[in-house]
Amino acid sequence: MNVFSYLAFGVSAALLAFLLKSNKSPVGQIVCAVACVLMAARLICDTVPILSSMDEILDSSGFYGYGKTLIKALGVAAACEITGDVCRELGESSLASRIELAGKLEIVALSLPLAKEILEAARKMVAL
Numbered sequence: 001m002n003v004f005s006y007l008a009f010g011v012s013a014a015l016l017a018f019l020l021k022s023n024k025s026p027v028g029q030i031v032c033a034v035a036c037v038l039m040a041a042r043l044i045c046d047t048v049p050i051l052s053s054m055d056e057i058l059d060s061s062g063f064y065g066y067g068k069t070l071i072k073a074l075g076v077a078a079a080c081e082i083t084g085d086v087c088r089e090l091g092e093s094s095l096a097s098r099i100e101l102a103g104k105l106e107i108v109a110l111s112l113p114l115a116k117e118i119l120e121a122a123r124k125m126v127a128l
Contacts, residue, residue, distance in 0.1 A: 006039060032089045040082045069114055073107045080104075
């Protein structure tokens with residue numbers, strides 16, 4: 001994973017979009033949206049080895065369930081942020097806000113079993 005390739009691609013796409021937008025061309029927004037999707041796809045591919053390493057570490061530590069939930073929550077947050085950014089670039093900020101709200105609610109839903117376990121552990125500790 002080389003962050004400089006992302007930076008170069010991002011700046012190039014932004015410059016191209018700026019030039020197209022300055023000519024009143026709607027293609028500039030499409031260029032930005034496509035660049036966001038391409039960068040997200042590449043990020044996902046580059047993240048797979050990192051997630052595999054995290055999976056091995058969590059599996060050997062005994063906290064696999066917690067780590068799995070954390071990784072899922074990070075994935076939901078990233079997907080919703082990227083999708084929201086694409087929607088905003090296309091002028092749909094209201095839709096982007098609803099997507100991000102859906103992501104937050106999904107993260108809450110993912111964390112409910114962990115919250116339940118923590119509360120049960122706290123209740124047991126207080127009962128001692």
